[in-house]
Amino acid sequence: xxxxxxxxxxxxxxxxxxxxxxxxxxxxxxxxxxxxxxxxxxxxxxxxxxxxxxxxxxxxxxxxxxxxxxxxxxxxxxxxxxxxxxxxxxxxxxxxxxxxxxxxxxxxxxxxxxxxxxxxxxxxxxxxxxxxxxxxxxxxxxxxxxxxxxxxxxxxxxxxxxxxxxxxxxxxxxxxxxxxxxxxxxxxxxxxxxxxxxxxxxxxxxxxxxxxxxxxxxxxxxxxxxxxxxxxxxxxxxxxxxxxxxxxxxxxxxxxxxxxxxxxxxxxxxxxxxxxxxxxxxxxxxxxxxxxxxxxxxxxxxxxxxxxxxxxxxxxxxxxxxxxxxxxxxxxxxxxxxxxxxxxxxxxxxxxxxxxxxxxxxxxxxxxxxxxx
Amino acid sequence: xxxxxxxxxxxxxxxxxxxxxxxxxxxxxxxxxxxxxxxxxxxxxxxxxxxxxxxxxxxxxxxxxxxxxxxxxxxxxxxxxxxxxxxxxxxxxxxxxxxxxxxxxxxxxxxxxxxxxxxxxxxxxxxxxxxxxxxxxxxxxxxxxxxxxxxxxxxxxxxxxxxxxxxxxxxxxxxxxxxxxxxxxxxxxxxxxxxxxxxxxxxxxxxxxxxxxxxxxxxxxxxxxxxxxxxxxxxxxxxxxxxxxxxxxxxxxxxxxxxxxx
Numbered sequence: 001x002x003x004x005x006x007x008x009x010x011x012x013x014x015x016x017x018x019x020x021x022x023x024x025x026x027x028x029x030x031x032x033x034x035x036x037x038x039x040x041x042x043x044x045x046x047x048x049x050x051x052x053x054x055x056x057x058x059x060x061x062x063x064x065x066x067x068x069x070x071x072x073x074x075x076x077x078x079x080x081x082x083x084x085x086x087x088x089x090x091x092x093x094x095x096x097x098x099x100x101x102x103x104x105x106x107x108x109x110x111x112x113x114x115x116x117x118x119x120x121x122x123x124x125x126x127x128x129x130x131x132x133x134x135x136x137x138x139x140x141x142x143x144x145x146x147x148x149x150x151x152x153x154x155x156x157x158x159x160x161x162x163x164x165x166x167x168x169x170x171x172x173x174x175x176x177x178x179x180x181x182x183x184x185x186x187x188x189x190x191x192x193x194x195x196x197x198x199x200x201x202x203x204x205x206x207x208x209x210x211x212x213x214x215x216x217x218x219x220x221x222x223x224x225x226x227x228x229x230x231x232x233x234x235x236x237x238x239x240x241x242x243x244x245x246x247x248x249x250x251x252x253x254x255x256x257x258x259x260x261x262x263x264x265x266x267x268x269x270x271x272x273x274x275x276x277x278x279x280x281x282x283x284x285x286x287x288x289x290x291x292x293x294x295x296x297x298x299x300x301x302x303x304x305x306x307x308x309x310x311x312x313x314x315x316x317x318x319x320x321x322x323x324x325x326x327x328x329x330x331x332x333x334x335x336x337x338x339x340x341x342x343x344x345x346x347x348x349x350x351x352x353x354x355x356x357x358x359x360x361x362x363x364x365x366x367x368x369x370x371x372x373x
Numbered sequence: 374x375x376x377x378x379x380x381x382x383x384x385x386x387x388x389x390x391x392x393x394x395x396x397x398x399x400x401x402x403x404x405x406x407x408x409x410x411x412x413x414x415x416x417x418x419x420x421x422x423x424x425x426x427x428x429x430x431x432x433x434x435x436x437x438x439x440x441x442x443x444x445x446x447x448x449x450x451x452x453x454x455x456x457x458x459x460x461x462x463x464x465x466x467x468x469x470x471x472x473x474x475x476x477x478x479x480x481x482x483x484x485x486x487x488x489x490x491x492x493x494x495x496x497x498x499x500x501x502x503x504x505x506x507x508x509x510x511x512x513x514x515x516x517x518x519x520x521x522x523x524x525x526x527x528x529x530x531x532x533x534x535x536x537x538x539x540x541x542x543x544x545x546x547x548x549x550x551x552x553x554x555x556x557x558x559x560x561x562x563x564x565x566x567x568x569x570x571x572x573x574x575x576x577x578x579x580x581x582x583x584x585x586x587x588x589x590x591x592x593x594x595x596x597x598x599x600x601x602x603x604x605x606x607x608x609x610x611x612x613x614x615x616x617x618x619x620x621x622x623x624x625x626x627x628x629x630x631x632x633x634x635x
Binding site for chain 2: 001002003141142147148150151154155158159160161162255256257258259260261266268270271272273274
């Protein structure tokens, strides 16, 4: 608790500190490459024959995904707190890479916990983290994926809390993480809103984003929450079926519970044991969901739908061939939903899809699942 | 029955219920009581034991493999209570299984089973409003963990919400045995005594008679968990006997024979 309170105090101070905001903005532009473009996907729009599709290109950000927005913000907090050791959990490896990147940039010791199953399916990212100087520790308990990596990271943190900062990668965990991580990703939606108004002179009818923990989605949704005519659509991992253990769709079969310091919708069995999950995409393969998403969904402000492994893989090929963009498998889930939704929308309407990351890390999985070579 | 420690220092024994199976857990618990344990913590296995080290993690995994549940642990508690009238019984669980059962229902069943208190590993005092109301309604003692990193104000809050005793964690970290007892331990107990008159039990990392005696010199009770669980892991087929021997060994330096035998 003491560490959480220290973090919250430091974060509140930083929020009000002009110098912190300026330095973060500077790093986001000169280092990470913000602002990211909002791109009109003309061929995809024509192919689907419905709404105009715009892609928010978080895949063009340094390290290849939106994750670095949060890592830079928390990295600056680590500096302020005078700590020198940073630990993180990672699913697909993008958050691990972004953390290792920021640690190299700012000179911190870095340890990343990753499930051994995820290490196998996201090898490229394991190599990148090690090349960047981070120690990657494999976790082989439980499901050997993200939730187990989080358990191990938390164990490290409670043991080394005086010297170490836990750089949590999504809008999960105990307060202040869900709020703080969302704030660091708000830039996505803030930019997208200004960009679409400039490009089209009006707001979109819908915003679609994939939801694992929920950081890229809440990041793009947040500044549109007040625009009540804009539909907010989160896409969860529908996996390979509807049975518990075959997917990671928390709003389809999950119920309120507490996991790893957060009270939200959790996939669990009747005894309150946390369920195993499945998704072809490591970053969506998690049994709980950011509490702010739970609140938006319960309030009816946002809706959450699943996309299956097969649909996500098909969407990957489609986007690659119609727009020349290979999305991360996570982001492909959002594209899969747009494939269903856009045709049902009017041609005068706009839908923005968050391409939260690039697909290089997924080449191995794509090769296993798609008929390419 | 309110939680009281009958001898000083008292011994609190933790077991993960269902490892290797519930029948054996009952035998183990009775053997521990017979050998001198004053209070038993009945651990409920959980899929994501974030506060536990590898020994208790393994035990939880084994217990969950054959579906050990919170409901079954409460049934086990009733069986222990039938056979041991004056031993303190605490249910030690993560929050989610309790939430799933329902706070109200959990407290009702626990009280009926003869449970004295509950320790919810991942429920901080700040979030415990509903829990405390239900616990008080059913006359159960809420036990909270106090860590070396807690500032004095928080220790006061933790002690204020606790009944029976305060569980001081000897060092930052997870459950598990350690050779050296950290400096943190004495300091924490001292700080707690400044804010509460409740007995203080100290746990995490204690596995030898020497450590037991040392901790017993400044705490009211000593909690032994991973060492017991590992003894069970290492003595397949004779778990209860091994635990009985181990407990007697722990108490050998500190206690007179008349106090240790029950």
